[in-house]
Amino acid sequence: MLSFAAPWVFLLLPLPAAVYFLAPPRREKTASVRIPFFRRVAQAAGVEPKSGSVIRSRARLQTACIIIIWVLLVLALARPERLGEPIVIEKSARDVVLALDISGSMDQRDFQTDSGAPMQRLDAVKGVLKQFIAERDGDRMALIIFGTRAFIQAPFTEDLNSLNGFLDQTQVGMAGPNTALGDAIGLGIRTFESSEVDQRLMIVLSDGADTSSRMTPVNASAIAAEKNVVIYTIGVGDPNASGEDRVDLQTLQDIADRTGGEYFFADDTTALEQTYARIDELNPRTVETQSYRPRQSLSHIPLLLALMVLLVSTAGFHFSHRKKGVS
Template identity: 30%
Template sequence: MAARLSFNKILFIMLLLLISIPILAQDEDKPVKVTTDLVTLTLTVTDQYGRYVSGLKKNAFTVYDEGQEQEITFFTDADAPVSIGILFDISGSMSGEKIQRARKALERFMNISHPMDEYFLIAFNSRAQLLLDRTRDSEALLRKLTLVRPKENTALYDAVYLGIERVTRGAHQRKAILIISDGQDNSSRYSFKEVRNLLKETDVTIYSVGIMDNNDSRDPIGLQGQAFLDELSSVSGGKSFYPQTSVEMDEIFERIAVELRNQYSIGYIPKNFQPDGRWRKVKVKVKPPKGMSRLIVRTREGYYATPTIKYK
């Protein structure tokens, strides 16, 4: 009798396990949502002559969030790879020498960049097209650009919107976008305001290289395009450039590549954080080492107070 009862108990336990296992498996398959209040900033530090300053320690930086000093909980100055969106203008206004100069300078940029950088290539004329997604093959990217022919109008705003969406999904912690364009938009569905608002929701740094000639700099559409590029770069802590010669263009692309390899990343959890969706202004100050004059720090202007959601 005892043996029979033991067998029945064992059978009952096995049935319970069979019922329980699928339920457990279903729970494990569901992504776990984790919210965090950590704010991350990418910093570029230069001296008064524009030279990059490396080797600073965490205690050299002070972060203010809505005017209140914060405790830096994350800090690194490692030469780490970056997820980079390359936005290349192939509209009719980029024909001839403009696009040839830009291709050559981009090759220089990629030769100097971190070998593990991840690239997204978006070409745009009347519409924005993702030509390459998440690649480390710089040669493949450059080959893609040899096949394009400039034509049609310019959907610059759409290209930037798509670029932000794609690069935020990149594998690396730091994200950047390099815009290569004459800045003239005449074919986008998205507006200036929509692109700017999307950018302000991210920690993507934008660098823009305006490929303009003398006519562009006097044309109202050209001036509007320049204002757009300047605004995006300023909001994100990046920079915009307007080379006049091929030599200047090569130097600028080289400078951007070097900058991406000489940045600091810091993080902090804001005091009295309230996820109310408001825009919060951020300011970072840097104390120069003894014997060094005033330093200049660039970073994004702020962030929206919403918790970051990550899935594990």
């Protein structure tokens, strides 16, 4: 499709005609030499002397070339361009932080594979989490791991393959044997400080009770609510265990309630998959759509044509004058 970036330039097209008809011809006096036999020379040449100004006339071809050159120059100034097919870019309007508990209790083998074989909790969680990440095409995601301390394993990124790579490198106990749930939520809130979108979602997965946080999980969730961060909590531990190995379901429930999220409990891979599917239903992906059409400038074409017409007309003018001189 052809369009013009500055179509108003076409208003200049009648400008030479307006100058031609409205502006008077330029007059000037020229010095001359009077000779005593001037009349005889005029009679010999067959010309009758007259007084007054003389306006030089142009040949029709020369006038046509000037008009064509002017039209081509105006066409170039109007900036013709070829528009390509519309290109639509979708940008996610949601940022997601995954907070994963890798304390010592995640080494328990109380999950089962499809064949019934026991599986480590962390391996089961990582398998389902990878699928969840792969389906977040277009979202920005960050990964936080926590044990005795909380760390950012991967900052916000749209490269979900690299995020899965960081998840593969995560091992039980690499952040300490205890559980700092409140610190993990606080670190997630600080991670969202670089986010410019309105929809901020944090998914916290833990299998134990908070024992080493400097900020309680309830206080951290209250701050998250003020920052418009919605937290979904997932408990994967044993609520009947004792000590630090017992998952604190009530705390996870309170965290979700305070931020407008939901709490889930998953005791096997099937329940865990259903949990992430439910989170998808509750938080459908939102996108910001931008579209544009690629533009290719064509201004050089009328400029080249104008140059060619100028060269051809100049060459023709000199050739005709030379021919007259020879004859």
